[in-house]
Amino acid sequence: MCFPALAFLAVAASTCLPALAEKATTCPCGWINQPTTNVIGGDDVNAQYPFMATVYRKISWKKEPICGATIITSSKVITAAHCVDETSDYFVLVGVTDLSQAGPSDFIPVSDIERYGFDKKTNRNDIAILTLITTLHFEDRKVGPVCLPNYGLGKEVLPNTVRILGWAKAAHKLSGKLQRVDSHVVNIKECMKEYPHINEEKQFCTYDEGKGPIKGDSGGPALWWDSEIMGYTLLGIVSMGPEQESTMPIVHTLVPFTKYLEFINVQTEGQICTKF
Numbered sequence: 001m002c003f004p005a006l007a008f009l010a011v012a013a014s015t016c017l018p019a020l021a022e023k024a025t026t027c028p029c030g031w032i033n034q035p036t037t038n039v040i041g042g043d044d045v046n047a048q049y050p051f052m053a054t055v056y057r058k059i060s061w062k063k064e065p066i067c068g069a070t071i072i073t074s075s076k077v078i079t080a081a082h083c084v085d086e087t088s089d090y091f092v093l094v095g096v097t098d099l100s101q102a103g104p105s106d107f108i109p110v111s112d113i114e115r116y117g118f119d120k121k122t123n124r125n126d127i128a129i130l131t132l133i134t135t136l137h138f139e140d141r142k143v144g145p146v147c148l149p150n151y152g153l154g155k156e157v158l159p160n161t162v163r164i165l166g167w168a169k170a171a172h173k174l175s176g177k178l179q180r181v182d183s184h185v186v187n188i189k190e191c192m193k194e195y196p197h198i199n200e201e202k203q204f205c206t207y208d209e210g211k212g213p214i215k216g217d218s219g220g221p222a223l224w225w226d227s228e229i230m231g232y233t234l235l236g237i238v239s240m241g242p243e244q245e246s247t248m249p250i251v252h253t254l255v256p257f258t259k260y261l262e263f264i265n266v267q268t269e270g271q272i273c274t275k276f
Contacts, residue, residue, distance in 0.1 A: 021230040028138070029273030030147035030231025047097050051146040051232070052165050052178060053077045054099065055130070055219060056107060058089040063107060065099055068166055068220025070234055071145050072129075072264065073271045074136045079219035080237050080253065081118035081128040092132055095143045097178035099167065109133040116263045122197040126239040126253045127260055129267045146221065147233040148264065148272045149256040157256050158185050158204055159224050162235055164250075166217030183208045183222075183250070191249050195240075202257050204236060207249035222252045229275050 032048050053069040055077075067083035069092060077092055084090060091107040093099070112131035119125055138144045149157055161182050183206035191205035192198055198205075206222065222236030236252030253260070264272060 021228065023228045024276050025147055025229050025231065025273050026276065027145075027273040029145045030226070030229065030233060031141065031144060032232065033141065047095075047142070049097075049165055049178065049180075049232075050095070050142055050144040052094075052097070052221070054093040054096075054167070055079055055083055055110075056091040056093060057084075058091065063091055065093075065167065068217045068238065069130065070221040070237075071136065071143060072148065072234070073145055073268050074138065075132050075134075076268050076271075077130050077132070078234070078237065078255075078264070079128050079130060080126045080239055081115040082120070082123060082126055082239070083219045084113050084115075084128055084130070086113065090130065092130060094136060099176040114263075114267050116260065123240045123251070124197075124199055124202060127237060127255075127263070129264065145273050146223070147226065147229065147231050148274050149233055149235065149261070150274050151258060151261055153256045154258065155188075155201065155204060155254060155256070157224075158235065158254075160185060162206060162222040162224055162252075163232070164206070164220065164222050164238065166220045166238070181208070186249050191251070194248050195251055198251055202254055202260075203239065204252050204254050205249040206236075206252065207247075209247065226275065233275075 051071045053071055054065050055067040055069050056063040057066050067079055069077040069079035072078050090110040093102055093106055096102050096106060110130045111133045113128060115128045117125045136143055161184050164181050164183055186205045186207045188200040218238050220238045221234050223232040224235050226233050234255050236255060239251045239253050241250035242248045
């Protein structure tokens, strides 16, 4: 299933926010770009989140956006395992926050897909790493990697709210513009009433009535702003939920689960960025 997030505030960006971090990271990560234009009453988020990516699948003669993703290194993005298979051709779009503005040369072919024991019946281990055929360049900070959590944190790191990015529906029509929603983390036991098969060590749930991902944006990030490093850390990958707005929560893959971090570390050869 894929879900687009709804947003609160629209902003365009050109420069980066000043970093006044208390702690360092192993490499630059998780920064946001300085808002320079507010759109009154709008919900779009333009160029503010340089780690956001989109997965496209080649269908017949054209490419169709199917899921969100997040940049984790200069050659890797992370997404939901159910978004991809081994039989289709995939492409990744980065540095573009309005899908209608993407040109033919903006699509980067995917050369490899690695999944971690994905279970289609339960959606457990809904995590995949895609390798890009070309290397991303972070020098101008228009694109860059998200920060990854440290080992040993697990579900204890979860805050009260997370920020979810996605390609929303506006007035029941796909907007094609990157949007955001701040969603509350809900008690896992309550979530299990709707999804009895979920694993509290590997997944977590969010919910806000009328706000949050619906069909169109699986694979996108659930983020936490870490004020110690002045950057965003990836805590979740949008995994499953209702096909449309409802009272049901959204389930996310819990990135800080130790086995997932080990998988990420192996697949990236330790090139991820984390807090010291």
